[in-house]
Amino acid sequence: MLRSQAVVGVCNLCAFSINIIIVIITTTSLVGIAKAQSQTTNATTDPTEARIINSMFQTWGITASSVQQQGWNISGEPCSGAALGDSPTIGDFSYNPGIKCNCSFQSSTVCHITALSVYALDAVGLIPDDLWTLTYLTNLYDFSLLRIYI
Structure with missing residues (x-):
């Protein structure tokens, strides 16, 4: 009888140890996720x-109130809201103009504009020279012409 009690005691100890390990792993994972979200937020x-991007929109007469923006800030911090993440895509016409950003630079504290789309904004003129200095911009979409690769 004593031997079976010892075996049960060891099994209970193993189960307790496994539960502690699971709690530690879960807590560590959640802290890592929260830290990653905080870095993207910051x-x-x-x-x-x-x-450059805000000046271009100002030149074209585009303001936050002149176009319907659903989740993208064209008046201050361009790489926010819809500009981050995989959805919406740059071809989503409900975001016009629209941008996409990559915020993985300098330990996820700096974002760079990687794509820009415009469609039927009645903006007249040349593509501003400053736009060519956006070294991380790899795609410029003008849906009235087609896709332009930089």
């Missing part, structure tokens, strides 16, 4: 890129 658009 990331800001490269100041030069923010100035």
Whole structure:
């Protein structure tokens, strides 16, 4: 009888140890996820890129109130809301103009604009020279012409 009690005691100890390990792993994972989300939340658009993109929209007469923006800030921090993540895609016409950003630079504290789309905004003129200085911009979409690769 004593031997079976010892076996049960050891099994209970193993189950307890496994539960403790699961709690530690879960807690560590949640802390890592929270830290990653915090870094993305604290990331800001490269100041030069923010100035260029906001200046371009101002030149074109585009303001936050002149176009329907659902989750994208064209008046201050461009790499926020819909500009982050996989959805919506850059071809989503409900975001016009629209941008996509990559915020993985400098330990996830700096975002760079990687794609820009415009469609039927009645903006007249040349593509601003400053736009060519956006070194991380790999796709410029003008859906009235087709897709332009940079």
